[in-house]
Amino acid sequence: MSASQQDRYRPETRLVHSGSLRSQFGETSEALFLTQGYVYENSEQAERRFKNEEPGFQYSRFANPTIAMFEERMSAFEGAEAARATATGMAAVTLALTGQLKSGDHVVAARALFGSCRYIVEDYLPRFGVTSTLVNGTDLDQWRDAVGPNTKTFFLETPTNPTLEIIDIAAVAEIAHAAGATLVVDNVFATPIFQSPLALGADCVVYSATKHIDGQGRCLGGIILGSEEFIAKHIHVFLRQTGPSLSPFNAWVLLKGLETLPVRVRRQTDSATALAKTLAGHRKITRLIYPGRPDHPQAKVAQKQMRGGSTLLAFEVAGGKQGAFRFQDALRLVRISNNLGDAKSLITHPATTTHQRLAPAERADLGISDGLVRLSVGLEHPDDIIDDVLAALEMV
Numbered sequence: 281m282s283a284s285q286q287d288r289y290r291p292e293t294r295l296v297h298s299g300s301l302r303s304q305f306g307e308t309s310e311a312l313f314l315t316q317g318y319v320y321e322n323s324e325q326a327e328r329r330f331k332n333e334e335p336g337f338q339y340s341r342f343a344n345p346t347i348a349m350f351e352e353r354m355s356a357f358e359g360a361e362a363a364r365a366t367a368t369g370m371a372a373v374t375l376a377l378t379g380q381l382k383s384g385d386h387v388v389a390a391r392a393l394f395g396s397c398r399y400i401v402e403d404y405l406p407r408f409g410v411t412s413t414l415v416n417g418t419d420l421d422q423w424r425d426a427v428g429p430n431t432k433t434f435f436l437e438t439p440t441n442p443t444l445e446i447i448d449i450a451a452v453a454e455i456a457h458a459a460g461a462t463l464v465v466d467n468v469f470a471t472p473i474f475q476s477p478l479a480l481g482a483d484c485v486v487y488s489a490t491k492h493i494d495g496q497g498r499c500l501g502g503i504i505l506g507s508e509e510f511i512a513k514h515i516h517v518f519l520r521q522t523g524p525s526l527s528p529f530n531a532w533v534l535l536k537g538l539e540t541l542p543v544r545v546r547r548q549t550d551s552a553t554a555l556a557k558t559l560a561g562h563r564k565i566t567r568l569i570y571p572g573r574p575d576h577p578q579a580k581v582a583q584k585q586m587r588g589g590s591t592l593l594a595f596e597v598a599g600g601k602q603g604a605f606r607f608q609d610a611l612r613l614v615r616i617s618n619n620l621g622d623a624k625s626l627i628t629h630p631a632t633t634t635h636q637r638l639a640p641a642e643r644a645d646l647g648i649s650d651g652l653v654r655l656s657v658g659l660e661h662p663d664d665i666i667d668d669v670l671a672a673l674e675m676v
């Protein structure tokens with residue numbers, strides 16, 4: 281489907297058709313090009329391809345038809361000019377940041393980040409002379425105050441993992457641009473269905489495609505999206521030369537995942553909304569966080585920048601760690617796992633898993649108490665999920 285044709289169609293249609301490269305066999309389902317390399321008609325053609333004088337593929341570390349279909353389809357849906365897929369979400373985050381940075385630069389990031397993202401900002405970048413400042417992402421003054429003469433990029437995720445805080449993307453983008461910096465947004469929790477960071481002013485959006493984009497717990501993958509200029513200047517050459525590339529097989533799974541993404545995410549969100557409604561005021565729950573509810577601390581920002589609630593909710597079980605563990609262990613349908621965005625409902629105790637690396641005071645700062653659990657709602661019948669959660673809470 282050409283770019284002008286894509287514009288005619290609504291987002292769901294683009295997720296089914298955009299980017300398809302149909303082969304000479306006329307297949308309906310996109311082909312899996314499981315190949316490392318490509319052959320050339322003759323020596324002149326090889327030379328032209330390497331000089332970029334002729335379009336075509338050279339080597340799957342940096343270009344492959346199945347990966348190109350995934351990149352094109354994501355770009356069309358996200359409203360991005362260009363995209364590059366990566367082996368994992370962490371490869372996407374690392375590349376999106378390091379591709380722009382050099383020794384002496386400074387990064388400002390929200391403190392509420394997925395554990396490995398926080399490691400990149402706090403521990404990894406400083407090893408190469410890139411300093412960083414962590415701020416409370418919901419406090420705009422802290423972003424402003426953190427800016428220095430060498431600040432090159434801002435980085436945030438919203439809703440945050442695991443406490444589902446909402447950060448105002450448009451406001452932070454404005455502060456970043458006034459400082460001559462770029463803004464990178466990790467959009468994993470919102471999904472492209474409910475939030476479009478580029479349209480809100482971000483320069484780059486990254487995904488762990490491992491989560492909702494696959495949606496059935498099979499493949500790891502990531503993707504970086506932005507303007508043609510951003511991708512060409514900061515991402516393409518770095519990806520080509522350093523090689524954190526997506527496997528064509530995984531690209532094919534993720535490409536097919538996009539076709540069902542809106543249906544899955546909306547259904548999971550409806551179930552999460554129903555579960556949050558049931559749990560509000562429950563005597564065994566001391567705190568409930570759900571971005572779709574009016575009692576969410578940043579409900580206004582959520583309403584302004586998100587088109588829907590969330591497939592995830594977080595809540596504090598009475599009795600601290602012991603209460604949370606009793607609750608998790610009593611679940612029969614919802615399974616204990618650190619993953620999210622799966623067809624299967626999954627529960628996580630962040631304090632002892634994804635965020636155990638942080639000092640207790642840092643966790644307290646982020647609202648990650650010992651009783652907090654994060655629930656990623658799956659595609660089971662909502663009543664079965666609700667029954668399971670209610671029965672397990674009785675065991676606390």
Ligand SMILES: Cc1ncc(COP(=O)(O)O)c(C=O)c1O
Nearest residue numbers: 368369370394441468488490501
């Ligand atoms: C918000 C967020 N960003 C990035 C990642 C990293 O993705 P991956 O596991 O695909 O490397 C994850 C989860 O693992 C995540 O939850």
